[in-house]
Amino acid sequence: MNKNIGAALILALGTFALGPVLAGNDRLTEFSNQGTIGNTRHNLTQRPTDGSTAINAGMMEAYRNDYQQVCVYCHTPHAANTNINAPLWNRTVRTTTYTLYTQQTLSQDATQPGPNSLTCLSCHDGQTAVDSIVNMPGSGGYNGALALNPSAGTMESLLDTWRLNGGDPAAVTHQGLNSDPNSETSCLGCHSPGKTSAATDFTVFALGTDLTNDHPVGVKLPAGSDWNVPSGTFQNIRFFDKDGDNRPDKNELRFYDSGDGFEVECASCHDPHGVPGTTSKFLPTFLRVTADGSQICLTCHVK
Ligand code: HEC
Numbered sequence: 001m002n003k004n005i006g007a008a009l010i011l012a013l014g015t016f017a018l019g020p021v022l023a024g025n026d027r028l029t030e031f032s033n034q035g036t037i038g039n040t041r042h043n044l045t046q047r048p049t050d051g052s053t054a055i056n057a058g059m060m061e062a063y064r065n066d067y068q069q070v071c072v073y074c075h076t077p078h079a080a081n082t083n084i085n086a087p088l089w090n091r092t093v094r095t096t097t098y099t100l101y102t103q104q105t106l107s108q109d110a111t112q113p114g115p116n117s118l119t120c121l122s123c124h125d126g127q128t129a130v131d132s133i134v135n136m137p138g139s140g141g142y143n144g145a146l147a148l149n150p151s152a153g154t155m156e157s158l159l160d161t162w163r164l165n166g167g168d169p170a171a172v173t174h175q176g177l178n179s180d181p182n183s184e185t186s187c188l189g190c191h192s193p194g195k196t197s198a199a200t201d202f203t204v205f206a207l208g209t210d211l212t213n214d215h216p217v218g219v220k221l222p223a224g225s226d227w228n229v230p231s232g233t234f235q236n237i238r239f240f241d242k243d244g245d246n247r248p249d250k251n252e253l254r255f256y257d258s259g260d261g262f263e264v265e266c267a268s269c270h271d272p273h274g275v276p277g278t279t280s281k282f283l284p285t286f287l288r289v290t291a292d293g294s295q296i297c298l299t300c301h302v303k
Pocket residue numbers: 037038042043070071072073074075086087115116117119120267272273
């Protein structure tokens with residue numbers, strides 16, 4: 001075991017009583033949130049691309065394969081996962097039945113999340129390790145038979161075959177955003193209150209498979225005067241075309257049709273690469289439209 005991993009393990013096991021440095025509702029991030037996804041929390045190499053200091057990269061090395069590329073945790077240029085209708089998708093997507101939002105005020109039954117939510121849920125539902133990808137960097141890193149038909153055990157062993165700079169692959173465990181902080185395979189083993197004090201609390205980001213307490217996905221715009229109606233249509237996207245260029249831009253909220261009509265999905269409201277606001281910083285929480293004054297809500301809802 002090398003020194004870095006040893007130190008990380010000690011920190012993982014230690015429960016320091018100092019309390020979290022950043023409170024759970026604190027939006028602070030060590031990344032600059034500017035310019036590219038490389039400077040956001042969606043950079044799982046933990047090495048910002050703007051040249052600022054690595055984010056405790058040493059400590060993180062033992063908990064996910066460090067592929068040293070930003071996009072590869074989600075996309076691959078070749079041999080993508082075509083089981084899901086998402087752009088050059090490189091992640092394992094498990095067949096999961098989600099518990100849907102069911103308040104009786106809803107005017108329709110929500111349908112199961114479509115591809116434009118399943119991409120996000122492939123990390124945020126905690127069922128799959130964040131480094132679980134179909135095509136790992138370098139030669140020999142592809143095993144379609146295993147990766148496209150995942151079953152927990154075999155997937156682990158595939159990920160175990162990857163190594164960085166000749167390092168010991170067995171020293172790396174593959175963790176997910178499992179909502180149980182006591183699970184041996186959860187990132188929340190550090191990133192939750194009472195665990196490693198230096199690690200940000202991620203509890204609220206671990207959505208799980210129960211979506212009853214989340215804004216509904218798999219829902220269409222109901223008829224009636226309670227709604228603004230988007231003007232633009234492009235392929236399977238209907239969108240609020242703010243600049244009238246007939247293209248769904250990243251700062252334009254949208255509905256996706258994956259067979260059940262135009263529906264709200266995770267990517268209706270969020271762009272996982274970050275969207276600039278009025279300052280040079282990205283809008284918080286990867287939103288396409290700011291939540292200031294509830295502008296995002298009022299784009300769809302007339303309230
Ligand atoms: C954390 C996961 C994640 C990472 C990392 C990521 N993407 Fe994406 N990307 C997505 C998702 C999810 C979509 C589909 C969004 C949707 O449903 O509309 C997407 C869509 C795209 C698209 C097509 C639609 C669009 O938004 O333009 C391009 C091009 C793209 N990504 C490029 C990149 C590049 C280049 C990188 C690395 C610099 C990258 N992505 C990193 C998740 C990611």
